[in-house]
Amino acid sequence: MRRIVFSAAKILVSAALLYFALRKADFAALAARIDAASIGWLALALAVALFQVFVGTLRWRTISAGSGAPLGLPQAFRYNMIGAFFNQTLPSAIGGDAMRLWLVARAGAGWRTAAYSVFVDRAIGLIALAVLIMCTLPWSLTLIGNPEGRLGLVLIDAVALGAGVVFLALHLLPFDLLTRIWATRHFHTCSQIASDLLFRSRSGPWLALISLSIHVLAVVVAWCVARAIASPTDFTQLLFLVPPTMLITMIPISIAGWGVREASMGLAFGYAGLDAGDGVAVSLLFGAVYFLLGGFGGLVWIFSAEKAAKGDAEITVPE
Numbered sequence: 001m002r003r004i005v006f007s008a009a010k011i012l013v014s015a016a017l018l019y020f021a022l023r024k025a026d027f028a029a030l031a032a033r034i035d036a037a038s039i040g041w042l043a044l045a046l047a048v049a050l051f052q053v054f055v056g057t058l059r060w061r062t063i064s065a066g067s068g069a070p071l072g073l074p075q076a077f078r079y080n081m082i083g084a085f086f087n088q089t090l091p092s093a094i095g096g097d098a099m100r101l102w103l104v105a106r107a108g109a110g111w112r113t114a115a116y117s118v119f120v121d122r123a124i125g126l127i128a129l130a131v132l133i134m135c136t137l138p139w140s141l142t143l144i145g146n147p148e149g150r151l152g153l154v155l156i157d158a159v160a161l162g163a164g165v166v167f168l169a170l171h172l173l174p175f176d177l178l179t180r181i182w183a184t185r186h187f188h189t190c191s192q193i194a195s196d197l198l199f200r201s202r203s204g205p206w207l208a209l210i211s212l213s214i215h216v217l218a219v220v221v222a223w224c225v226a227r228a229i230a231s232p233t234d235f236t237q238l239l240f241l242v243p244p245t246m247l248i249t250m251i252p253i254s255i256a257g258w259g260v261r262e263a264s265m266g267l268a269f270g271y272a273g274l275d276a277g278d279g280v281a282v283s284l285l286f287g288a289v290y291f292l293l294g295g296f297g298g299l300v301w302i303f304s305a306e307k308a309a310k311g312d313a314e315i316t317v318p319e
Contacts, residue, residue, distance in 0.1 A: 038228040045224035045289045052217040053080050053293070059210045060100075060121045066197045067117040069109035078300055079103045085297030088290070097122055103306055115186070120194045123167055126250065128211030130160035133243045140240040149271030153244055160247055168195050215243055225285035231278045233269075241268045245283070261287060 057077045064071045071079070082103065083096030097118050104114035133140070134157055144150050170191035197203045222242045223235045245264045249257035262283045269279025 034229060041224050041228035042285065042289065045221045045228070045285075046292055048217055048220050048224060049289050049293045050296070052214055052221070053077070053084060055210055055214050055217065056080055056125075059124070059207060059214065060117065062203055062207060063121045063124065063193075063197060064104070064109075064117040066203065067113050067120060067193050069104055069113040069117045071104070075107070078304060081297040081300040082304065082306075083297070084290070085294045085301050088294035089298075106306060112186075116190055116193055119190050120197070123164070123190065123194055124198065124207060124211055125214065126160060126247075127164035127168070128208065129215050129243055129247055130157055130164055132212055132215050133157045133247065134161060136240050136243070139236075140244075143237060143240050143273075144268075144271045145273055146271040149268070156244060156247060167191055168198070171195060215246065218242060218246060221289055222282055222286050225289060226278075226282050228285060229278075229281055231275075231282060233274060233278060233282070237272065237274070241265070241272060241279075244268065258287060 054077060057073065057080045060080065061071050061073065061076050064076070079100050083100045085096070086099040087096035089095065101111075101114045101118045104117060105111045109117075133153075137154070137157065140153060141150050144153065167187075168191060171188050197207060216239075219235070219239050219242045222238050223233075226233045226238065242265075245261060245268055248264045249261045251260065262280050265283035265286075266276040266280040269282075270276035
């Protein structure tokens with residue numbers, strides 16, 4: 001019953017935010033901006049998004065090996081594609097993570113190590129996004145003239161960075177109680193795994209590079225869809241505006257980020273002195289690209305051996 005209530009609440013949040021973001025949108029004008037050249041840009045955006053999934057696979061493989069759940073490249077890529085599908089269909093932006101966890105555990109890695117690999121992967125991605133926003137902050141604050149927008153950007157990034165620092169330092173705290181309580185014990189272990197990987201000379205630079213690349217590729221997707229509708233927004237502006245929007249979209253209060261992303265992008269464009277309508281249009285097409293990507297992931301799921309074997313054995317989650 002509680003799950004149904006939460007799902008319904010997220011649907012209502014998505015619907016409400018989409019309504020407020022789109023209530024003044026001119027869809028006829030948007031459709032008129034899409035021509036034959038636009039299809040090429042949108043196809044390129046989809047190809048970049050697919051490559052982004054592959055790069056994410058490389059990061060997840062490194063983290064999975066460090067978590068005790070090693071994955072082959074084809075296997076990890078398949079699981080990531082399936083996760084992209086469930087990101088679009090389950091009532092949360094992290095629905096795909098739950099499915100990746102299930103798949104890894106089902107493959108024999110065990111629930112604990114599967115959960116560690118997925119959680120650490122998500123945490124490192126969040127930390128990398130916060131670092132990217134911090135690195136571009138001097139230029140972002142120059143671009144955003146609105147004082148409220150500046151303050152909001154700094155606060156959002158400060159919270160994300162602070163959470164990342166606390167997470168990485170958790171295993172260093174001299175409290176034995178952290179290893180005795182069920183929930184904090186697992187957070188403690190994840191903190192240890194993430195720190196070992198990030199501060200190791202062999203894996204640290206590699207994880208940093210590919211994690212930042214994943215977020216930059218998302219900006220490339222946004223730039224492609226902006227070109228598809230001939231928006232005057234350039235790549236540099238999107239580099240400053242898209243990552244904070246992505247950070248806000250990670251809050252699991254809507255369906256696949258719909259509504260939250262559109263409202264945030266429109267607001268960000270407005271604060272930067274750009275056309276807020278362009279921001280909403282770019283966000284809609286950005287979401288559509290990932291929706292199509294999720295469709296390909298759905299095909300991978302339909303024809304996967306994991307789906308065929310899903311009903312063969314029941315999995316019991318350990319308490």
